[in-house]
Amino acid sequence: MRKLELHWKILIGMVLGIVFGFVMTQVDWGKGFVSDWIQPFGTIFVKLLKLIAIPLIIASLVKGISDLKDISKFRNIGLRTIGIYILTTVVAISIGLLLVNALQPGNGISEETVTKLTETYATDSGVTSKIAEATRQKDSGPLQFLEDMVPDNALKAMSDNGLMLQVIFFTIFLGISMLLIGEERAKPLKDFFDALNDVVLKMVDLIMLSAPYAVFALLAGVVVSSSDPDLLFALLKYAGVVVGGLFLMIVFYSVVVSVYTKKNPFWFLKEMSPAQLLAFSTSSSAATLPVTMERVEEHIGVDKEVSSFVLPVGATINMDGTSLYQGVAAVFISQALGFDLTFADQLTIVLTALLASIGSAAVPGAGMVMLVIVLESIGFPPDKLAIGLALIFAVDRPLDMCRTIVNVTGDAMVSMVVAKSVGKLGKPNIKEWDDHLDEVK
């Protein structure tokens, strides 16, 4: 097993987890066994990744900024990043809308299926809680997101993984102020953060040693808690459109990587594959972030000055997979319930899905909360929202897993493009977990 590359080990873990989960659904005690004795190992793994996310963001962003020789470079990186993020998101939504309008998956859905799905899920707490959460988020003012970005207590922000943008704000502020006190005065702090950064990256390597076993546990858990296969089957065409669109996004990223950065896209995808497989297994770009950062910096060769900003910001605001899904789902629901959409409605979808993907949290199921807001923006009747969500709820988890792969790959691609544009795309510099093991043995 030692010689096998990491992504193969993870893939084997995933396949075995799916098979094991499936076998367990065939025996009476299987579901309870998996949730009591197997799933906790997956949960522990996700917790370990989340545990190091905030220290990693702080250490690597401080290092990134304090390595800058002038601040104007940072403004360049910032503006380019936001600009490219918006562009890729618009491409994603457009691909989704084109496919769903051309293939019309909602028109083939029978009255009977709609009733069955509605009866099964419209009152499910998974659906109602998403609508309630969306209403809470919608009630805020237009500049709320700016207000939310500024913490009033740095330590409080650092104690909550959901407040990643606040942590980024504080860290950029800290890093810029360090530059302004001059290199010599800032040196002790810089050395501290440099060392912390290396240590946290080493923690990523150590956590990743357990990844193949953890994905086994995570996927076995997903399989035993998945919906009735008949319902999944009824939504196959809709799911196919989403997955097809997501696949086209990966093709789009590959083309950009090849044309703009002149690197082999298959190499890019292969080097990113451990992060992609984790994105699939955890359905969370936030939990995957430490691995995404490690892969992009050590295996792709993006300089920390770029990746330390582009990736954490991307994990929170750039979700191409999620916005593509929101476009497809909104139109699919409208088609299935016979709600006509005008061209202006479709443009509204582009705009709200763009804003919604910026506002979505990088956690499982967040895309569905924002879908409520997208549906409301096109005048979807509020009393039918629960029915609409019920239609797609059965396949939401598998689609969430797939769209999270695209969310993570999109961030990595943009970090490469921004790095290339400012001359910061270098050579890979791979560090293994046991590089210094002999010295401490």
Ligand code: ASP
């Ligand atoms: N699970 C996605 C992510 O973390 C968000 C979503 O689409 O629900 O990237």
